[in-house]
Amino acid sequence: MLGFDNSPAGSFADQLAAINAWWADAGVDHLFDDEPQALLREKIDSPEAPPKAAERTPEAQVAPVPSFDASTLPSSLEAFASWWLDPATELPLAHGNRVPARGTREASLMVLVPMPEAGDSDRLLAGDHGQLIANILRALGLTEDQAYFASALPCPTTMPDWPGLARAGLNAITERHIALAAPQRVLVLGDGMGQMLGLAQGPGQLAEIPALAARAPEHLLAHPRQRARLWRALLDWMPSQ
Secondary structure (H helix, E strand, O other): OOOOOOOOOOOHHHHHHHHHHHHHHOOOOOOOOOOOOOOOOOOOOOOOOOOOHHHOOHHHHOOOOOOOOHHHOOOOHHHHHHHHHOOOOOOOOOOOOOOOOEOOOOOOEEEEEOOOOOOOOOOOOOOHHHHHHHHHHHHOOOOHHHEEEEEOOOOOOOOOOHHHHHHOOHHHHHHHHHHHHOOOOEEEEOHHHHHHOOOOOEEEEEOOEEEEEEOOHHHHHHOHHHHHHHHHHHHHHOOOO
8 A cells, every 4th residue: 555745845944945956956056037137237326336437537538648759759760760679669569579671761662561470580571471562563563672661560469459559659650650761652551550540441641642551461362352452453553654
């Protein structure tokens, strides 16, 4: 004969503890809700709550001040080259071996890239990027002696913050470099760097010099259509030989 256990199942507290233990064993130790909650909602009446963005003091909204005085930038290309390479010169993101620009003043074309290639040491653009640019120059009927090669950053850098670098003054440094090199034209290769200098893709001007902004060398190498697009833009932009 079967018997039935009619003993009480335990108090409500015991049952609740058993339920919580079961969920804990299942790995669930927090409360969950299907409805989204404003977890970061500020406490309106709490004196400890931080002020809202609109209520912050004007001092908190001031843009960062450049880390150098633009009036102290070198006034000759030779002085700029020494200043650029001097470890004592505070340059944005200059954490590594600085690679000098190369070429002569008043070149037919200045090629400005975001940064040196990873393997560059004494010579800027000594790798695949430099070979691509050399091929472009050759197709345009220019030798490397007729060009000036420079980078906006002195060292290879991972994912640079171009808006932040502009606020730190890198745009003013780059524009001074262009003005001192005084090329006939400037080819700017790099989206973020072009935006830092106020250039959209296509023709424009930098330091009152005709400029053309295009994609970065690594992007051009990876996308034949972008190389073709740049070539068409160069044919329209460069003076006829």
